Amino acid sequence: MSTDRSAVILLSGGLDSATCLAIARNEGFACHCLTIDYNQRHRAELDAARHLAEAMDAASHTVFPLDLRAFGGSALTSDMPVPKDRDEHEMLDEIPSTYVPARNLVFLSIALARAETLAARDIFVGVNAIDYSGYPDCRPEFVRSFEQTANLATRLGVEGATIRIHTPLIDMTKAQIIRTGSDLGVDFAMTLSCYDPDDHGRACARCDACLLRARGFAQAGIADPTRYQHAAPRLA
């Protein structure tokens, strides 16, 4: 689809951001993908993002280094263990240790800087308030507040443009995200959601992200194409 509207898409390499990219493309945006390399414990996520951007005809793909290890404080950026085998109740009970301090705020701010250099007014982010209600920075009230701040922070906003933060997945269940992505042609075999993959990018089947993802495929009635290190997750 031809367009002169550019958007910045935060692309992690996971199932959600891949679906978000597909939605933005389907809405006619020229998609400038932005992957934040925050020294995840595994590089497989970055590889997944690169392959997805290429396969989905992104207008550009920038990998932006951001060394959050300097601060510690999260199982995803330090040596704290990734929690495993938790049930849904445990996942929702508290803010998980995989929470990265102020992550979405930092990521959206960098996406906004990227948008300004492109004169783009649209940013897509695959946050989801249902499956991850434990993360404060996935809530709609956070996103709306950030949007207001973004319009006050930037040259674009001052000059009268309206910057919009698109969160098309925010009210979807994992199963709905998977059905939407599937309808839009996302190849989920290219995506990686696991917090603790092996060196070959194969999923652990036991972390929160693996369990939510596997349950989503089951509920969507779509075969799970995930490559696991051993067996697929055992769903309750």
Place this chain on the structure above:
Amino acid sequence: MSTDRSAVILLSGGLDSATCLAIARNEGFACHCLTIDYNQRHRAELDAARHLAEAMDAASHTVFPLDLRAFGGSALTSDMPVPKDRDEHEMLDEIPSTYVPARNLVFLSIALARAETLAARDIFVGVNAIDYSGYPDCRPEFVRSFEQTANLATRLGVEGATIRIHTPLIDMTKAQIIRTGSDLGVDFAMTLSCYDPDDHGRACARCDACLLRARGFAQAGIADPTRYQHAAPRLA
């Protein structure tokens, strides 16, 4: 002064942030300084920040790398020329090319991530709405909006703490900042404000920052300790 209240101080190495650090220290905070290394064209600014943090008894000093050159779009992070010899009217007329896209938003977001790992609720930033009215992200309405977003974005905010963004300089003239810093014992000879210093950290005397700074010392009636490459600025 002994305290158990920690604050994060954004410290650039310039006159404003040095005064901001002095104010936070004077209010009794244990000051954790954060310098964002966004690949400024000159490293002298980072050296100034290091020396200031040490001289002013900071509780810690973190230099956080953030390669904004990946996006371009500013004279401070690309090969665009730094504007020189502009009068006050020209400075205020438009958003200057030294504006870095979404800079204060990105910097404050990273400061908030640092604060969360310290369980600190206070962030000090030396933004100033009077001398730099050309920058959208130095305005009080931006700072208040960011503060709201910060309280929605973080574990601290969700758990009921109130995160506060302190901008003690926001309504001060440059002369007032210099008088305040001077009263609190800031050694301004250690600070560097110039956008285009030489390799020895000596100021150009012609960029907006040099001109505003020199005028500030003149108006404060305090001798300008700045090391210039050639002559001091000629003030109108």
